[in-house]
Amino acid sequence: MPPALPNRNRQIHLAARPSGLPRESDFALVEAPMPDPGPDEVLVRGIYLSLDPYMRGRMNDRKSYVPPFKLGETMGAGGVGEVVRSNSPAFQPGDIVEGLMGWQDYAAMKAKGLRKVDPKLAPISTAVGVLGMPGLTAFFGLLDVARPKPGETVVVSGAAGAVGSIVGQIAKIHGNRVVGIAGGADKVRHCVEDLGYDACIDYKAEPDIRAALERTCPNGIDAYFDNVGGAITDAVILTINDFGRIALCGQISQYNLEKPEMAPRLFVPILFKQVRMQGFLVFSYADRYPEGAKKLAEWLKAGKIKYRETITDGLENAPKAFIGMLKGANTGKQLVRLAAEN
Amino acid sequence: MPPALPNRNRQIHLAARPSGLPRESDFALVEAPMPDPGPDEVLVRGIYLSLDPYMRGRMNDRKSYVPPFKLGETMGAGGVGEVVRSNSPAFQPGDIVEGLMGWQDYAAMKAKGLRKVDPKLAPISTAVGVLGMPGLTAFFGLLDVARPKPGETVVVSGAAGAVGSIVGQIAKIHGNRVVGIAGGADKVRHCVEDLGYDACIDYKAEPDIRAALERTCPNGIDAYFDNVGGAITDAVILTINDFGRIALCGQISQYNLEKPEMAPRLFVPILFKQVRMQGFLVFSYADRYPEGAKKLAEWLKAGKIKYRETITDGLENAPKAFIGMLKGANTGKQLVRLAAEN
Known part of the structure; x- marks a missing residue:
């Protein structure tokens, strides 16, 4: 039985464009209504939020290979979570999924933007790490x-x-x-x-x-x-x-x-x-992801690839973790644990 | 009947390693004995000396993809000339050849370091230009x-x-x-x-x-x-x-x-x-030179490739021409004409 959904969602917004190394005041923790998934969408409870260096570039208002984050909107990010409601035949509540969920506790996501994660294959956090x-x-x-x-x-x-x-x-x-x-x-x-x-x-x-x-x-x-x-x-x-x-x-x-x-x-x-x-x-290698993912999973299973994670607990601590990562404080993959795995 | 050979050869030596843009005093015009070709060597009378920007790098005493020119020795360069004596069955007096003859009026060259140039195909100077x-x-x-x-x-x-x-x-x-x-x-x-x-x-x-x-x-x-x-x-x-x-x-x-x-x-x-x-x-493309040379000759013959040359007369003016080239004074290929074509 999944836990009851809260009424409100929490998000981290870009509050100001940083000059140099971001400061915590460049981010804002905001309460928002719990999102309501539309047709072919699912509601995902975030478990692991992925923090990556490229996000620093997107905080600038500069032309690049992806559009900049917008002021006053939720920061973008990949993440791993659990489906809690589904309006898509492709996903059932309880499924573990990976996708661009953003810096927030819950996300309403289009089904086609999500990838199902097999929790038996490897720890689910690897979906934004070794296997992501x-x-x-x-x-x-x-x-x-x-x-x-x-x-x-x-x-x-x-x-x-x-x-x-x-x-x-x-x-x-x-x-x-x-x-x-x-x-x-x-x-x-x-x-x-x-x-x-x-x-x-x-x-x-x-x-x-x-x-x-x-x-x-x-x-x-x-x-x-x-x-x-x-x-x-x-x-x-x-x-x-x-x-x-x-x-x-x-x-x-x-x-x-x-x-x-x-x-x-x-x-x-x-x-x-x-x-x-x-x-x-x-x-640019999107059409060859299956080839890479297959080899990585083989190597991981065979113990040929080891990995370490630096895990920070709580969405509210994501800005601090992100700033730390830019300074090199992490070893291996920097994650924010938004909630327990189940 | 070829002209009688002089007793002496003239060479341009590297006199000093330049600091910044070379000066004429970094070069010395030196008289040397007329070289005597050994077995499998030919004596070449230089006609066109090729001046190229890469030579500036070789004037420095610095590790690079080719060894530096030595102080007190003849500057290296490609050139086009006429065989005047031959100890090799591969070349006859009167043959036009291309090879690394150096900044000098005459050079004794190993036959295997020379390429025969067909004067009917194109002006012989193109052997160090479009076709070189x-x-x-x-x-x-x-x-x-x-x-x-x-x-x-x-x-x-x-x-x-x-x-x-x-x-x-x-x-x-x-x-x-x-x-x-x-x-x-x-x-x-x-x-x-x-x-x-x-x-x-x-x-x-x-x-x-x-x-x-x-x-x-x-x-x-x-x-x-x-x-x-x-x-x-x-x-x-x-x-x-x-x-x-x-x-x-x-x-x-x-x-x-x-x-x-x-x-x-x-x-x-x-x-x-x-x-x-x-x-x-x-x-690095040496094994594919014939492929490139064939196409270039075709295009040149068809009038699809035009070229211009900046020609300076006399070995003694080579340093000035080289310095000018480094400053962008030339249009097209910078050559020094050492002697008339025949």
Whole structure:
């Protein structure tokens, strides 16, 4: 018997466009009527809200690959939840689903925007982690964009993050030497001891990233999966081998900047080393998601991919968790638990 | 009957490593003994010496894709000349050949380093131009690296240069809208009136390159062939369409800098627009040269590719011509005529 529905819903709205690192005052916790699902819609009780770095970009009023969040409206986000009412033959109350539910406790969602999650396959939070966008981003970005050959050296920045931690493990499965870059001794230890990285550089403790890359990559760098950008990426470009490939997945060091940071131009080494650098968004691989999801599920089931989650409880704490993630406070996937799993 | 050989050869040596734009005092005109070809070597009388921007990089004592020129030694360069003595069954006196002859009037060359040039096919200077490295660079860089689809918009920087002028014309043959970027009204007129560019931007006269690109590329930019780098390339990156492709061929604006110039980081737009940027060197296409050379010769013969040469007479004027080229004084291929064709 599902718990009775409350009368009111809670949402986090964008209250102000942040300047630099967002502050809690840029968000507002708002009470709203409980949504009423229309035809072919279902009402979902959120369980896990996914927090992702790309959301910072959407807080700016700037043209990008997705429209900006609107002031005074609910922040967008993926999430995992339970169907509590259904006006669609495709879903029954009790079904676990994944979709773009937003920063709120309950969401009325079109049935076609939801994906059913099998709670027997893996913990349901993985639907927004290893078995969701972060996993697929890692899979296609590494294997289709960076394309390391077995035996080559792969460097991953944001190595302990939701995407990076999966990139590193897929690269190990793929037969690569894998070197991570992460911030802090805990993350570095996690990468090497839990995730199987061959080495991991602590960029917060390392005075010279380039020297550290040369030390940990005796055969140079062949492929680089970039989640962070900035000076770390500069150091990789100066170190990467001829015909190196760079998959640009994230630039978290840049998202809080009001205007582009000044940095040395590095197109001459990119040219002379015949490097290929390619930006990608996982959405471009939508028609190949089943292929990636199948492999990720196999690896997860076989224990070849491990994952860690940083879980913050309560919608009201989502802004704080988001700001922390932008500062690198999380290890692995950053989630907000909106409610108990059942 | 060939003219009698002089007793002495003249060479241009690297006298000092330049700081910034080279000065004439960085070069020295030196008399040397007439070289004596050994077994399987031929003696070549240089006719056309090829001057190319990449040589500036080799004047620095810096690790790159080719070793630096050595102080006190002859500057390296491609050239076209006439065989005057041959110790190889592959060449006869009177043959016209192309090879890495260096900045000198005569060169003793290994036969296997020379390519025979057919003077009936086209003017022999094209062996270091349209039918040589610049032509092949344009061909593979455009069609294999930038890969525009017919109907797409291609932008070419250094549009009136030895490589750029061929890129623009191949793109027209390929069915693209082609917009050049060049310095000065003469070059702009040459690009549009002689070479068939749909539009050409004069970067020296244009206060806002980005606005000029938006004006001349109503459907945006799909592919960019970059010979210059710097602020021009920044403007293209900020304008380029989603899934745009950038072929990095040259960065002439950067070669005279003592250390990398500071510039705004633009990896966020490269990421969000899913741009592919790729550095390339024509040497990587060596096994496909015959394919490119065949097409270029066809197009040249059919009048579909036109070319212009900037010819400076006399080895002693090579340094001045080289410095001029780095400042953009040339239109089309910069050559030094060492001697009359016969």
